[in-house]
Amino acid sequence: MKTNCPLAVWSLILGILSVITCGPFTGIPAIICGHLARSKIKMEPETLTGDGMALAGLIMGYFSVVAFIIFFILGIILAITIPSMIKMFQNLQNNPAQPVCDIMLNVVQQIGCFCG
Amino acid sequence: MEESKPIVKFGEWIQGGLTLYKDNFVVLVIANLIAVILSAVTFGILSGPMLAGLIIIILAIIDKKEPKPEIGDIFKGFEYFLDAFLFVIIWGAISIAATLLLTLIPCAGQVLSVFVSIIISAFIMFGLFLIVDRKMSFWPASLASINLVKTNFFPFAGLMIVAMVLGYVGALACGIGMIITMPIGACILAVAYRDLFSQQ
Numbered sequence A: 001m002k003t004n005c006p007l008a009v010w011s012l013i014l015g016i017l018s019v020i021t022c023g024p025f026t027g028i029p030a031i032i033c034g035h036l037a038r039s040k041i042k043m044e045p046e047t048l049t050g051d052g053m054a055l056a057g058l059i060m061g062y063f064s065v066v067a068f069i070i071f072f073i074l075g076i077i078l079a080i081t082i083p084s085m086i087k088m089f090q091n092l093q094n095n096p097a098q099p100v101c102d103i104m105l106n107v108v109q110q111i112g113c114f115c116g
Numbered sequence B: 001m002e003e004s005k006p007i008v009k010f011g012e013w014i015q016g017g018l019t020l021y022k023d024n025f026v027v028l029v030i031a032n033l034i035a036v037i038l039s040a041v042t043f044g045i046l047s048g049p050m051l052a053g054l055i056i057i058i059l060a061i062i063d064k065k066e067p068k069p070e071i072g073d074i075f076k077g078f079e080y081f082l083d084a085f086l087f088v089i090i091w092g093a094i095s096i097a098a099t100l101l102l103t104l105i106p107c108a109g110q111v112l113s114v115f116v117s118i119i120i121s122a123f124i125m126f127g128l129f130l131i132v133d134r135k136m137s138f139w140p141a142s143l144a145s146i147n148l149v150k151t152n153f154f155p156f157a158g159l160m161i162v163a164m165v166l167g168y169v170g171a172l173a174c175g176i177g178m179i180i181t182m183p184i185g186a187c188i189l190a191v192a193y194r195d196l197f198s199q200q
Helices: A006-021 A024-043 A051-092 A098-114 B010-023 B025-041 B047-062 B071-103 B108-123 B127-133 B138-150 B153-172 B178-197
Strands: none
Touching: A006 A024, A006 A051, A006 B025, A024 A051, A051 A098, A051 B071, B010 B025, B010 B047, B010 B153, B010 B178, B025 B047, B025 B071, B025 B178, B047 B071, B047 B127, B047 B178, B071 B108, B071 B127, B071 B138, B108 B138, B108 B153, B127 B138, B127 B178, B138 B153, B153 B178
């Protein structure tokens, strides 16, 4: 009788956790467990099953790691650009389009506050 | 030779689906609750295998398989992970893209988008059943469903609308009721599927 590969089950659980927390701390183990499980199932197809679970864990693991990298890069870009944008709008405050600059400055400051 | 039109037995299938739902209320609702929670927390990544699992349970009940299906059988849907995942993701993306494009048309756009999403759902209504029951791949299953539905489109679309309305009626209770009512639609479609495809 075929049994579910334990690594495939772990990959699925860690994958679900990685999507919920959007973090690589469970995403990377999910990817590792997923790959190990798939190779183990390929080696012992008569006794082991759970290829779908391993694949689901892999997809969720990769998804969360890629999402984490994108958010990390976006955070760095915002952290670099927001202070310089605030400075630019502060310098422009003396020109004739001052009300527009005030609004823009306010918006940028609010984004900065939101991003911490 | 002209292909014979499959007969849509509205009353019989709806009655059969409702009876199936009533007799197996606890298993179906708890299995659906697990499916909804896992699909929601994973942004829909697991919705394909979870739906496949729900279909496995319903078909096993219809076929009176022994031992009786349990709630844990919902995870058997992972055996069809790749095809179920592709089916839900690709048809979902097509449906969303068509809906978004149509909503750009002023006035009639929103009504048209509802019609298009119903048409797409009607065409692929038996796709996931074929993936689970006949172990077909995602694309041949979609084509088989489309080929069957197009022979008698309007009655099938009507059945799909009835199944959708009965399934989503729980949304009126702040959306939470959907957990209870969603399996009704799946039961109706499962009864229809068994009737149509057991003849082929």
